[in-house]
Amino acid sequence: MSERFERDKPIGKALAEWWQGLENDRASRAILRRAAGPTEVALSAPYQRLYRRLQLQGWNPDSKAYLDDRLAAAVGLLAHVREDSPGLSPAKSMSQRKAGDDRLAVSELRFLRLLDARDIEALYDSLRRVLPLMDGRVDVLALTNDLLQWGEQVKKRWAYAYEWPARTSS
Template sequence: MAVYFTKDEGSGKVLFDWWENLDQDRASRAVLRRASSPTEIALLPAYQRLCRRLGALNWKAWERDRFAVVVGVLSHIKANDARSPAQAMSKHEPVKPGDKPPVSELRFMRLLDSPDPDSLFSGMRRVLPLMRSVDVIVLANDLMHWGDAVKKKWAYSYEWPDESVR
């Protein structure tokens, strides 16, 4: 059974509420942000507490690894908005003529080449400081289901700069 989060119900509501409350739990946020891999995240009490709240202990191993990526990445996100991850990587708000994307085409392409949770986590940590905000639930679902379909969705959603802007 695949895991899909929605903001207003079930595990998605628990995840979103947890993310919103990270500002009050600065110690957990700091520890999660310092973790350098999904394995490190999985060993942290903050991650284990969230898993218990979700009842996620019966998830398959690949789901737990990907969920560790989700938790680690979300600990870096400060603001939620309606933009998809690819839109957040390709456009500043507000948009000004001649703006370069926050995440360059090359860096974006390298991120899309991420074959496993470890490299995805590493790539996301590099681009997160360049993004101001993103739809937290969409990002969580995309990271949980990372594969060709998500990569294509991101490639179609990324607003590639015009050749003339370069």
């Protein structure tokens, strides 16, 4: 069925509704926010409830374990997102500037380190630290899809979407 979350598809709607429901489910949000990594997320009751809900909508019909691991990482990170901003890709959000500040939300060096994440655990850890710098604003489904598809293509897409700071010549 589906390994991609889209707003007009049942699986995307289910994930978006679940994320919106976290506002009133502080206990689940707290459990997910405290999870040290995707494995802890996967072993949590809030994740397992969502997982069953997504399965009913057609999630991962071929039972690819790596996709379940990546979904767990996405769910754990979504608990740190404060505002779903459709159309605001993770890389665009990382390169936003705060009012009155010339610095990017996520520095060039930190962004490059994030792109060098050796596995989904390292990526989870890096993104968990970066989300507060982005004021917790990102497209929830775009972040989820990028984590599910993490690899060279997503890294390149992020590199092109990130607004690299201009270098001044001396």
